[in-house]
Amino acid sequence: MSNLVEIRDLQFAYGERVILSNLNMDFPRGKVVAVMGGSGCGKTTVLRLIGGQIAPQKGGVSVAGEVVHTLDTDGLYRLRRRMGMLFQFGALFTDLSVFDNVAFPLREHTDLPEELIRDLVLLKLNAVGLRNAHRLKPSEISGGMARRVAVARAIALDPELIMYDEPFAGLDPISMGVTANLIRKLNDALGSTSILVSHDVQECFAIADYVYFMSEGKIVARGTPAEMRVSTDPYVKQFVNAAPDGPVPFDYPGKSLDEDLGLGASA
Amino acid sequence: MIANLLAKIGCYVRESIESVGYATRSFFGLMAVSPGAMKRPGLISEQIHFIGNYSLVIITVSGLFVGMVLGLQGYITLTPYGAEQKLGQVVALALVRELGPVVTALLFAGRAGTSLTAQIGLMKAGEQLSAMEMMAINPIQRVLAPRFWAGVVAMPVLATIFSAVGILGGYLVGVQLIGVDEGAFWSQMQANVDVRADVLNGVIKSLVFGIAVTFTALFQGYHADPTPEDVSRATTRTVVIASLMVWGLDFVMTAIMFNK
Numbered sequence: 001m002s003n004l005v006e007i008r009d010l011q012f013a014y015g016e017r018v019i020l021s022n023l024n025m026d027f028p029r030g031k032v033v034a035v036m037g038g039s040g041c042g043k044t045t046v047l048r049l050i051g052g053q054i055a056p057q058k059g060g061v062s063v064a065g066e067v068v069h070t071l072d073t074d075g076l077y078r079l080r081r082r083m084g085m086l087f088q089f090g091a092l093f094t095d096l097s098v099f100d101n102v103a104f105p106l107r108e109h110t111d112l113p114e115e116l117i118r119d120l121v122l123l124k125l126n127a128v129g130l131r132n133a134h135r136l137k138p139s140e141i142s143g144g145m146a147r148r149v150a151v152a153r154a155i156a157l158d159p160e161l162i163m164y165d166e167p168f169a170g171l172d173p174i175s176m177g178v179t180a181n182l183i184r185k186l187n188d189a190l191g192s193t194s195i196l197v198s199h200d201v202q203e204c205f206a207i208a209d210y211v212y213f214m215s216e217g218k219i220v221a222r223g224t225p226a227e228m229r230v231s232t233d234p235y236v237k238q239f240v241n242a243a244p245d246g247p248v249p250f251d252y253p254g255k256s257l258d259e260d261l262g263l264g265a266s267a
Numbered sequence: 268m269i270a271n272l273l274a275k276i277g278c279y280v281r282e283s284i285e286s287v288g289y290a291t292r293s294f295f296g297l298m299a300v301s302p303g304a305m306k307r308p309g310l311i312s313e314q315i316h317f318i319g320n321y322s323l324v325i326i327t328v329s330g331l332f333v334g335m336v337l338g339l340q341g342y343i344t345l346t347p348y349g350a351e352q353k354l355g356q357v358v359a360l361a362l363v364r365e366l367g368p369v370v371t372a373l374l375f376a377g378r379a380g381t382s383l384t385a386q387i388g389l390m391k392a393g394e395q396l397s398a399m400e401m402m403a404i405n406p407i408q409r410v411l412a413p414r415f416w417a418g419v420v421a422m423p424v425l426a427t428i429f430s431a432v433g434i435l436g437g438y439l440v441g442v443q444l445i446g447v448d449e450g451a452f453w454s455q456m457q458a459n460v461d462v463r464a465d466v467l468n469g470v471i472k473s474l475v476f477g478i479a480v481t482f483t484a485l486f487q488g489y490h491a492d493p494t495p496e497d498v499s500r501a502t503t504r505t506v507v508i509a510s511l512m513v514w515g516l517d518f519v520m521t522a523i524m525f526n527k
Binding site for chain 2: 076083105109
């Protein structure tokens with residue numbers, strides 16, 4: 001099966017601070033691939049590089065055979081029309097209703113008549129279970145509902161690639177389960193490819209076909225969820241079992257407590 | 268010590284030139300996407316309503332009071348010379364040439380400018396502009412350009428309303444309250460206010476102020492860091508920078524337009 005997204009020898013840094021180094025990843029067509037890891041490990045940066053919001057210093061990302069950072073603005077926008085992205089907190093347009101949020105990309109990119117846009121929007125909202133909430137404003141719906149509206153907006157143009165940035169963050173267990181099922185079902189129904197950036201182990205393992213584990217800008221483990229569950233890799237074990245100490249230390253690196261309290265000097 | 272001071276001054280000058288250059292580049296970037304925005308006049312008229320209509324109350328009330336004060340002060344100043352019949356001319360010229368465009372621009376910066384900066388800054392903080400970019404929609408063309416042109420259109424209209432209401436305020440105080448001759452008030456105004464030299468120059472001033480204030484507000488919002496602290500700092504910067512620009516530009520334009 002061919003890959004829709006390929007990352008090769010990627011290096012990215014903000015100034016002197018290296019975020020990603022020597023990264024190689026494959027995202028096969030039609031699959032849900034989870035990118036997991038602790039906060040600040042570079043997961044969201046991977047999504048931003050795939051979307052062309054930032055450019056790497058070395059290596060590259062290719063989407064559907066096109067190297068993202070070499071594209072001009074028109075080329076990048078053409079490619080982005082084949083992508084959908086769910087931002088961490090939905091990023092809904094707060095001055096527009098739920099309906100108008102989902103209709104936004106359709107109105108901007110197509111010349112469809114308003115009646116057809118109405119039907120398409122209601123179908124998309126129906127897919128996320130919020131057809132009857134289409135008149136509400138983002139301020140009138142819960143965080144979980146906002147996330148589902150953002151999913152409906154992300155799939156409005158039936159994209160080949162859907163990227164989810166922390167789709168479960170801050171959700172209650174029911175909303176988490178609903179969102180996870182939605183991601184899987186939409187991926188299968190649309191025949192698209194999904195990249196799921198998250199640190200929620202259970203939800204990701206339940207819906208992903210393949211998992212990458214990242215730490216400090218590098219891939220530390222990869223495999224199917226079943227393989228990851230029985231992995232002996234210390235980082236994966238710590239992450240999956242939510243152990244407080246392990247390869248990721250509990251204490252922020254620096255001076256010891258004895259040194260800070262001056263106990264070492266008096267001894 | 269002196270070397271350090273020189274280095275600091277050099278750094279400050281270099282940073283200032285850099286930010287002016289960046290703002291200039293952003294302005295031309297905005298101009299470049301404007302033809303695309305012009306193709307959708309609905310977006311611009313929506314923003315004219317938001318920017319212009321909501322500023323109308325403060326502009327009208329301020330115009331009325333400024334005109335009333337001008338009427339009173341003008342009368343007090345002109346009476347010793349027996350020239351109180353010139354009151355209409357004085358009020359009209361002061362408003363049309365200077366106070367109308369300048370005070371409207373300052374009020375516009377405080378009312379609509381801060382609102383624009385906060386709106387754009389919060390859209391950025393809420394990732395709405397990034398979401399738009401990821402939908403292959405240029406936020407400068409879709410969000411900034413319609414607001415910019417709406418501001419440019421709204422400013423002269425608001426300044427005209429300010430001047431018109433101000434003249435009425437001057438009339439109320441000068442003619443109705445103090446008793447200056449009504450015929451002299453209007454005829455002196457009609458005879459001595461020139462459409463091209465006074466009214467048109469006032470309109471040109473307000474157009475330039477509209478460009479300066481609206482661009483400053485949008486630039487500050489768009490380039491604010493996506494944090495509550497920086498968005499609030501950006502709104503303050505909008506008022507300070509836009510007000511100073513209005514005063515500076517007013518002096519330059521007055522020197523060019525009315526230097527006989």
